[in-house]
Amino acid sequence: MAEARRQPALAVSVQLADFDVADLQRRLLAGSAEEGAVASFTGYVRGAAGEGRLQFMELEHYPGMTERSIRDILERACGRWPLLAASVVHRVGRLAAGEQIVWVGVASAHREAAFIACEFIMDYLKNEAPFWKKEEGPQGAHWVEAHAGDLARAERWGDKGADIT
């Protein structure tokens, strides 16, 4: 794989406000013509059907550490693939089912690095970034438990990252 020609542009935003994916993608490119590929992921608050259906999700985070840990993940992605830009937007606060919650955008010269880095970033974000979800449904509120499957997804990358066990 060819080396990226410039220092990758990294951006992290933890915010209450909703975001516009088209706008974020435009800003990721920032007028450069080097990019041949952008891959992005958008996560939504999933409202499952049935009695216990989720109506709202409250997202708490650790201000300061959150931004720092996401930036660390982006830097590790840049160390593995020739990325030109990488950006994460993550919302906090009270979100309704169906709302956008997270966006990851990665720009590269070619699609392979963009696809793969986008997945890498999302896998580590779920395991390392200090966010906690509390679901609210008709039967009350409860904290979401961490999934072993999410840890397994991150571990398959074999990256020496933050030490979460």
Place this chain on the structure above:
Amino acid sequence: MKVLFFARVKEELGCAGLELHWRDAVASLDALQAQLCLDGGGRWQDVLNRPNMIRAVNQVVVSADVELRDGDEVAFFPPVTGG
């Protein structure tokens, strides 16, 4: 030193954080945790000693005991569930 609690840990302790003066009794992460359990009583002991408790010093997760210095920021929280 600043000690912070998040999510379920914060809720169960009824405490978002506290300020402590550095002293020998809290000169390491394990010592600090033992001191918090001692000061807080049974509930704090139950919550802070859960096997899945994550501890961070100066916003970096640590898996073993570490030395603490005056001005350090220590946090206790459950496994993360963002994304």
